[in-house]
Amino acid sequence: MDDLEIIGEKIVNQARPGEEIEAFVAWEEETSIRVYNGEIENLSQAQSSGVGIRIVNNHRQGFAWAGTLDISAIEFALSEARDNASFATEDEYLGLGLPDNVAPKDLDLWRNELSSHSTEEKVSLALELESAVRNSDKRIKSVESSNYGDVSSIATVLTTTGMKASYRQTFSFITAHAIAAEGDETQTGGGYSVGRTLTELDMSKAASDATRRATRLLGAHKPASSRMTVLFDPQVTTTLLAIISGTLSGEAVIKGRSLFAGRLNEEVASSIVSLVDDPTNPSAFGASAYDAEGYASRSNSLIHEGVLQGFLYDTYSARRAGVSTTASAVRGGFSSTPGVGARALLLNPGTKSQQELIESIENGVLVQNISGVHSGVNPISGDFSVGAEGLLIKAGRLGAPIKEFTIASSLQRMLQEVVAIGNDIEWIPSVAAGVSIVVDGISVSGV
Amino acid sequence: MIPQEVVQKVLAAAVSRGGEFAEIFVEDKKSSSAAFDDGKVEELSSGVSRGAGIRVVVGDTTGFAHTADLSEAGLMRAAEAARSVALSTNAGTRTVVVDSPKQHVLSERILIPSEVGKREKIELLQRMNQTARSTSGSIKQVSAGYGDSYRRILVANTDGVFATDEQVRTRIAVSVVAFGDTGMQTGYETSAFTMGFEMFENVDVEELATVAAKRALRKLSARPAPSGTLPVVLQGGSGGILFHEACGHGLEADHIIKDSSVYKGRVGELVASPLVTLVDDGTVGSQWGTASIDDEGKPSQRNVLIKDGVLTDYMWDGLRARKSNRSSSGNGRRQSYQHLPMVRMTNTYLLEGNESQERIIQGTKNGIYVARLGGGQVNTATGDFVFGMTEAYLIENGEITEPLRDANLIGNGPEVLKKIDAVADDFSITPGTCGKDGQSVPVGCGQPTVRITEVTIGGTANG
Numbered sequence: 001m002d003d004l005e006i007i008g009e010k011i012v013n014q015a016r017p018g019e020e021i022e023a024f025v026a027w028e029e030e031t032s033i034r035v036y037n038g039e040i041e042n043l044s045q046a047q048s049s050g051v052g053i054r055i056v057n058n059h060r061q062g063f064a065w066a067g068t069l070d071i072s073a074i075e076f077a078l079s080e081a082r083d084n085a086s087f088a089t090e091d092e093y094l095g096l097g098l099p100d101n102v103a104p105k106d107l108d109l110w111r112n113e114l115s116s117h118s119t120e121e122k123v124s125l126a127l128e129l130e131s132a133v134r135n136s137d138k139r140i141k142s143v144e145s146s147n148y149g150d151v152s153s154i155a156t157v158l159t160t161t162g163m164k165a166s167y168r169q170t171f172s173f174i175t176a177h178a179i180a181a182e183g184d185e186t187q188t189g190g191g192y193s194v195g196r197t198l199t200e201l202d203m204s205k206a207a208s209d210a211t212r213r214a215t216r217l218l219g220a221h222k223p224a225s226s227r228m229t230v231l232f233d234p235q236v237t238t239t240l241l242a243i244i245s246g247t248l249s250g251e252a253v254i255k256g257r258s259l260f261a262g263r264l265n266e267e268v269a270s271s272i273v274s275l276v277d278d279p280t281n282p283s284a285f286g287a288s289a290y291d292a293e294g295y296a297s298r299s300n301s302l303i304h305e306g307v308l309q310g311f312l313y314d315t316y317s318a319r320r321a322g323v324s325t326t327a328s329a330v331r332g333g334f335s336s337t338p339g340v341g342a343r344a345l346l347l348n349p350g351t352k353s354q355q356e357l358i359e360s361i362e363n364g365v366l367v368q369n370i371s372g373v374h375s376g377v378n379p380i381s382g383d384f385s386v387g388a389e390g391l392l393i394k395a396g397r398l399g400a401p402i403k404e405f406t407i408a409s410s411l412q413r414m415l416q417e418v419v420a421i422g423n424d425i426e427w428i429p430s431v432a433a434g435v436s437i438v439v440d441g442i443s444v445s446g447v
Numbered sequence: 448m449i450p451q452e453v454v455q456k457v458l459a460a461a462v463s464r465g466g467e468f469a470e471i472f473v474e475d476k477k478s479s480s481a482a483f484d485d486g487k488v489e490e491l492s493s494g495v496s497r498g499a500g501i502r503v504v505v506g507d508t509t510g511f512a513h514t515a516d517l518s519e520a521g522l523m524r525a526a527e528a529a530r531s532v533a534l535s536t537n538a539g540t541r542t543v544v545v546d547s548p549k550q551h552v553l554s555e556r557i558l559i560p561s562e563v564g565k566r567e568k569i570e571l572l573q574r575m576n577q578t579a580r581s582t583s584g585s586i587k588q589v590s591a592g593y594g595d596s597y598r599r600i601l602v603a604n605t606d607g608v609f610a611t612d613e614q615v616r617t618r619i620a621v622s623v624v625a626f627g628d629t630g631m632q633t634g635y636e637t638s639a640f641t642m643g644f645e646m647f648e649n650v651d652v653e654e655l656a657t658v659a660a661k662r663a664l665r666k667l668s669a670r671p672a673p674s675g676t677l678p679v680v681l682q683g684g685s686g687g688i689l690f691h692e693a694c695g696h697g698l699e700a701d702h703i704i705k706d707s708s709v710y711k712g713r714v715g716e717l718v719a720s721p722l723v724t725l726v727d728d729g730t731v732g733s734q735w736g737t738a739s740i741d742d743e744g745k746p747s748q749r750n751v752l753i754k755d756g757v758l759t760d761y762m763w764d765g766l767r768a769r770k771s772n773r774s775s776s777g778n779g780r781r782q783s784y785q786h787l788p789m790v791r792m793t794n795t796y797l798l799e800g801n802e803s804q805e806r807i808i809q810g811t812k813n814g815i816y817v818a819r820l821g822g823g824q825v826n827t828a829t830g831d832f833v834f835g836m837t838e839a840y841l842i843e844n845g846e847i848t849e850p851l852r853d854a855n856l857i858g859n860g861p862e863v864l865k866k867i868d869a870v871a872d873d874f875s876i877t878p879g880t881c882g883k884d885g886q887s888v889p890v891g892c893g894q895p896t897v898r899i900t901e902v903t904i905g906g907t908a909n910g
Contacts, residue, residue, distance in 0.1 A: 036507070036705065037507075039506070039507045039508055040507075040508040040532060041507065041508065041509065042508070042509040042510070042511055042787060043508070043509070043510055043511065043531075043532050044510075044511035044512065044513075044787070045512060045528055045531075046511075046512055046513045046514070046528075046785065048513070048515065048785065049515075050496075061489075061490060062490075062491055063490055063491070063492045063493075064492060064493040064494065065492070065493075065494045065495075066494070066495050066496070067494070067495065067496030067497070067498070067515065068496065068497070068498070068515040070515070073495055076495055077493070077494075077495070080493035081493075083565075084490075084491035084492065084493060084565070085491075087481075087488060087491050087565050087566065087569060088487075088488045088489065088490065088491060089486075089487035089488040089489070091487055119531070141706070142705070142706055142707070144705055144707045144828070145705075179706070179707055179828050186709070186828050186829055187828075187829060188707075188826055188828045188829065222903070225674050225675045254485075255484065255485045255588060256587050256588045256624060256626070257588060257624055257631075259630065259631065335494055336492075337490060337492070371824045371826075371831075371833045372822070372823060372824050372833030372834060372835060372855045372857075374821070374822045374824075374835075375820075375821035375822035375823055375824075375833070375834055375835025375837075375855060376821075376833065376835045376853070376854070376855035376905070378633060378853050380624055380631050380632075380633050381630055381631050381632050381633060381666075381852070381853065382630065383852050383853045383854070385672070385835070385853065385854040385855040385905040385906065385907075386833065386855055386905070387824070387831070387832075387833030387855060387857045387905070389831075403829075403831060404831055404857055404858070404859060404903065405857065405903065405905075406674075406833070406854075406855050406857050406903060406904075406905025407905070408672075408674065408854060408855075408905050408906055408907045409907065443674045443905075443906070443907040444674075445674040445675055445857075445903055445904060445905045445906065446903060447675075447676060447903075
């Protein structure tokens with residue numbers, strides 16, 4: 001971390017009078033292993049680093065990045081950022097963050113232990129997962145891929161305005177993608193487990209999820225079209241929450257792209273819906289002591305008992321909206337500027353298990369997987385239409401598998417029609433935790 | 448970029464513990480972008496990245512390492528890391544000789560974007576903003592983006608290949624929000640080529656802005672799409688992604704070798720309507736998926752995948768071709784030096800037929816007319832796909848009538864290919880970004896107007 005801070009300091013020290021400079025310096029080490037048929041298919045180990053430089057001069061912003069910490073590349077980025085700023089439109093709200101008095105939480109997101117494991121050990125985890133899936137059920141025809149991966153990353157944000165934050169984290173994960181076959185029919189399903197280090201991985205869960213998700217779809221047909229109650233698996237809920245979080249961005253609100261603009265304190269969801277974004281929760285894989293502009297992370301209530309409580313803001317959008325930042329700046333890496341985003345959304349859980357939720361449904365569908373999210377959900381209009389696969393629910397019991405159908409509604413309507421939330425919170429490597437939810441009034445299109 | 452002697456030395460080191468094949472891929476890339484949003488020049492960004500990826504193939508195993516350090520010592524360290532998958536401690540010294548480099552250089556017509564003033568790039572975006580906003584008072588927000596990249600690559604391997612290439616790509620896009628009684632609607636349009644700034648001699652940015660604005664405005668009065676199964680007419684150039692998703696991915700040899708494609712073992716069989724001839728072609732003009740060589744140094748070529756409905760071949764990269772004892776089809780691509788190459792499409796398209804678009808519409812009693820598709824997704828093992836309609840209309844009694852709100856279509860690739868009953872003579876290609884296994888590459892997708900006899904429409908309106 002010290003090395004990154006030294007580089008950051010060297011960059012911000014080059015500020016000219018009137019200039020604000022932000023240096024974001026990142027380093028990452030990753031291992032990626034894929035096995036197939038008992039052999040290593042590929043193995044890759046690499047380190048990479050880079051720097052993103054943001055300059056604000058007279059309320060004009062410029063940005064440049066370099067995919068290396070090589071001095072000449074950093075010099076290039078600095079002069080390009082400076083030049084780029086001179087072409088931007090002046091905007092009175094533009095400027096780097098100023099320290100506030102929120103103290104960062106001490107989050108334990110880094111495991112030194114990860115680096116003590118050998119490559120052989122990591123390879124054997126991927127091999128073990130492959131054979132666990134293959135031997136779990138005779139209908140498993142093959143395991144298309146079984147993977148082990150880990151990432152250790154460190155980042156520093158430093159500005160001439162006094163922001164200074166360094167944070168680091170480790171992740172370790174295994175994933176398997178199974179192909180099940182019966183007769184001439186084929187279905188696929190995936191399973192995974194994630195932890196901060198490899199001793200936190202749950203091999204049997206990853207294997208049984210892949211097997212169950214692939215085999216339970218065998219024999220699936222297209223369902224008849226009708227309007228139904230849908231139970232979403234936790235992983236699907238995660239995807240839905242990630243989309244909804246985009247509509248709760250203060251940046252979308254000020255730019256007129258949020259369907260919730262102007263609806264603060266109104267009922268936008270069913271009264272059982274309470275949603276917070278809390279990146280200080282160490283269980284969340286999006287947790288971090290700081291946001292991407294160096295502010296201490298904090299818990300933000302977005303929806304409480306159905307009523308819209310607030311939006312997420314970074315420095316710029318907060319100044320423009322006349323509020324304080326919610327420390328919700330995120331960035332895709334050193335090659336992009338910060339923007340507003342959720343990191344650790346959590347829907348307040350209910351009391352029922354998924355099994356109990358199934359028992360409460362007379363006629364519906366359990367959706368285990370959705371596809372075409374990027375093309376089928378318009379977060380600005382709220383139109384929602386995605387491909388799905390899952391199982392019918394009849395009289396409180398899981399029934400026949402179904403596939404090749406779409407489910408459609410609108411984001412606004414779905415939030416209002418959430419009728420039950422499960423107790424099965426599942427932390428998933430995404431911006432939101434998964435949990436089973438039941439939503440009414442969804443159009444199922446099949447035959 | 449790297450001298451021939453160093454390349455040979457690094458490759459020799461990479462196979463010094465055994466292995467049939469080693470490759471070095473060097474990339475030096477500069478990119479720039481500009482974003483106009485909310486009435487302002489919001490951001491200009493410039494970036495630079497360079498480095499090398501080295502892979503060593505030992506039996507069925509590939510070892511890979513990458514580095515941003517292009518010195519001889521840095522490359523040797525990467526070669527050492529990549530060869531760690533080879534077990535033997537000393538396989539003897541193998542001398543590696545590569546040909547003198549086959550250099551592909553840019554034509555003089557190319558206007559390197561970094562040599563064009565930033566002011567000129569911004570001006571394009573301002574023009575799109577003005578045009579879109581002047582279309583109607585209901586247009587409440589416009590964002591426009593410009594991007595370019597200049598990428599120099601070097602590929603060399605132990606088979607003696609040594610090639611270099613320069614690739615320039617430029618893109619522009621505009622996205623608008625219209626506001627009305629029914630809420631907000633969006634419209635998007637883009638243009639992108641494997642060209643430099645000279646692309647704007649032919650691309651009319653005002654036209655792009657007008658198309659995007661009208662797309663959003665029309666949807667303000669749109670009705671919900673139907674729910675159920677109907678005939679679909681895809682306008683020429685609107686939906687090449689259907690063929691990219693519905694069958695292109697399933698014809699990639701990595702899926703075939705792993706038995707995760709519905710098209711495995713079906714070469715020579717009728718897999719589509721006889722009206723279907725599908726081609727993947729990395730040589731088409733300066734389309735978005737075009738390049739002189741692929742990222743394994745193989746010159747791009749035109750590959751016929753399906754001819755008159757009969758499956759003729761798959762797409763191959765070097766690794767899968769080697770396993771199957773044949774030659775690569777020039778489809779080995781990678782996102783950057785930090786990624787392993789794999790089988791990827793270039794420009795994938797359906798050849799045109801003889802029918803006229805007008806007659807196809809007139810011959811459709813009731814159905815959906817799709818003027819623009821958004822993205823899509825496929826499961827290659829089952830062939831099931833979805834893709835989104837971002838501009839669509841009802842067809843009633845052989846005429847295009849009311850606009851529809853956005854919805855997804857869903858189907859099964861092999862089934863849809865058999866249900867194509869009309870192909871028009873109005874071919875065109877659109878640019879897209881293809882994601883596979885975490886890597887994104889630029890591709891082109893093309894088709895003439897076609898009719899599919901039935902597809903499931905994922906709307907909310909009954910009937």
